Amino acid sequence: KQAAIKRMNDIQRSIDGWEGRDIGQCCSQFIMEGALLRAGAKHERHNFLFDGLMISCKANQSSRLPGAGSGAEFRLKEKFVLRKYRIVDRDDSAEFRHAFELVGREESGAVFSARSAEEKCAWMAALVTLQYRPTLDRMLDTVLHREEQAQPLRLPSPDVYRFAIQDSEENIVFEEGAQSKTGIPIIKAGTVVKLIERLTYH
Numbered sequence: 369k370q371a372a373i374k375r376m377n378d379i380q381r382s383i384d385g386w387e388g389r390d391i392g393q394c395c396s397q398f399i400m401e402g403a404l405l406r407a408g409a410k411h412e413r414h415n416f417l418f419d420g421l422m423i424s425c426k427a428n429q430s431s432r433l434p435g436a437g438s439g440a441e442f443r444l445k446e447k448f449v450l451r452k453y454r455i456v457d458r459d460d461s462a463e464f465r466h467a468f469e470l471v472g473r474e475e476s477g478a479v480f481s482a483r484s485a486e487e488k489c490a491w492m493a494a495l496v497t498l499q500y501r502p503t504l505d506r507m508l509d510t511v512l513h514r515e516e517q518a519q520p521l522r523l524p525s526p527d528v529y530r531f532a533i534q535d536s537e538e539n540i541v542f543e544e545g546a547q548s549k550t551g552i553p554i555i556k557a558g559t560v561v562k563l564i565e566r567l568t569y570h
Contacts, residue, residue: 372396372397372398373392375398376390376391376392376395376398376418377390377391377392379391379398379401379416379423380392381440382440382441382442383423383425383440383441383442383443383444384428384440384442384443384444385443385444386444387444388447391418391421391423394420394421394449395418395419395420395421396419396420397418397419398416398417398418399417399418399419399494399498400417400490400491400494401414401415401416401417402414402415402482402487402490402491403415403483404424404480404481404482404491405480405481405482406424406445406446406478406479406480407464407467407478407479407480407481409426409445411426411427413425413426413445414426414427414442415480417491417494417495417498419450419498419501420449420450420451420498421447421448421449421450422447422448422450422470422495423444423446423447423448424445424446424447424448424478425442425443425444425445426442426443426445427441427442427443428440428441428442428443446478448470448478450495450498450499452472452473452474452475453470453471453472453473453475453477454470454471454473454499455468455469455470455471455492455495455496455499456468456469456470456471457469457492458479464479464481465481466481466482466483466484466485466487466488467479467480467481467482467488468480468482468488468491468492468495470495530561531561531564531565533561533562535562539558539559539561539562540555540557540558540559540562540566541555541556541557541558542554542555542556543555543556
């Protein structure tokens with residue numbers, strides 16, 4: 369977690385002209401980076417992809433001059449909040465090769481071209497995964513829940529597995545009317561065996 373935050377902070381410090389919320393406030397994971405040609409731009413841009421944001425930059429020429437102030441390696445050109453866009457594959461044409469498009473639901477979109485088919489596939493795979501991750505997570509949760517209901521966990525008898533003893537007033541006491549954020553009752557007191565069992569409760 370700390371390494372991920374440091375990585376995002378380092379990237380943000382390398383970008384001149386940053387505005388708005390910090391990367392770490394709207395993203396939790398750095399995915400990839402690389403060069404892409406933005407339709408309408410003269411030169412390739414360096415792009416950073418996070419789980420909630422794609423940042424498009426150009427090389428900061430002023431940072432290479434003697435006496436330059438910030439020393440930032442890149443200059444910010446565009447930010448794309450991924451939840452506001454959908455990813456569309458573009459066929460090769462006379463105008464674009466190895467291209468894909470970020471189509472805005474409200475904002476204007478952008479077409480990017482990779483250097484090769486392999487690089488395009490890498491960007492597309494990452495972007496599409498991020499786009500559909502919430503849906504896939506919900507589908508997985510549903511499948512796992514159904515499997516759990518169809519095949520409930522069967523514990524051995526307490527004389528074989530002592531952590532299978534049923535909860536009772538003699539071995540565990542819960543806080544009345546209190547639950548954790550996950551919905552699990554908060555323990556007030558309990559026997560050592562019960563406390564160990566609850567440490568692995570899920």
